[in-house]
Amino acid sequence: MSALEVGRGRSAWWLRGAAGGACAGIVLDLALSGVSTVMLAVAALLSLAAVLLPASPAPLVLICTAALLLTLDGGDPLRPAVLVLIPLVHALHLACALAGLLPGGARFDPAAVRPTLRRAAAVQAVALGFAAVAAVVPITRTPEPVELIALLSIAGLALLVIVARQRRR
Incomplete structure (x- = not known):
């Protein structure tokens, strides 16, 4: 079996960089939401683990931790901090899934990830649509x-x- 030639392609480290960008956004979102310093440090360590070991459980634990920290405070479920977290955790999930498949020194063709990015954009559009509908639904009895x-x-x-x-x- 011969290896697929991708020419110059992109380094697989770009995917880890994308995961790092998503992690940075998640930690910033948590910091701006007033999460305790201890939990912020835990999220930062999980972020580091997610970038260095994308195929580990670290990305999932970070996603669950961020979701719990933002939902347990009892604030409005449609506040900006929660709405920003949705595409960030999706980006982290996708970047770590793809980075976990490729060894560090590998290269990939950017065209190979276009269908995944299109699908992700469609999912985010639907999620934003649901959030918009939820924002206008009356809270009183229908x-x-x-x-x-x-x-x-x-x-x-x-x-x-x-x-x-x-x-x-």
């Missing part, structure tokens, strides 16, 4: 006719997805 319309709409969307998948086969 009238029954509106709930019924919403349930029928969801059922209709599910039916459309099923039909579209069946046609694709």
Whole structure:
């Protein structure tokens, strides 16, 4: 089996750099949210471990730690600190997943990650859309006719997805 020639390509260290950038953003987000110094130090150490050992559990532990630290304070779930954390943890997850597959001295073709980046952008757009809908949903009790319309709409969307998948086969 011959190796795939990527020409000049990019060094696999770029992926670790992307993971480092996401980690820096997560730690900054936690710092601006008023997380304790001890927990900030834990997040920083987990960030270092995630960059140096991307295939280890460190990225997952950092993601879970950041999510817990921002949600346990009881603040608004749609505050900017939480909304910023969503794409940051997604970027960390993707960068570590790709960096964990490649040895440090490897090279990759940037075109190889384009489908992954497109899919990530689509996921982030949907997540932002859900957040926008959640921001405008009233907190008071919803009238029954509106709930019924919403349930029928969801059922209709599910039916459309099923039909579209069946046609694709």
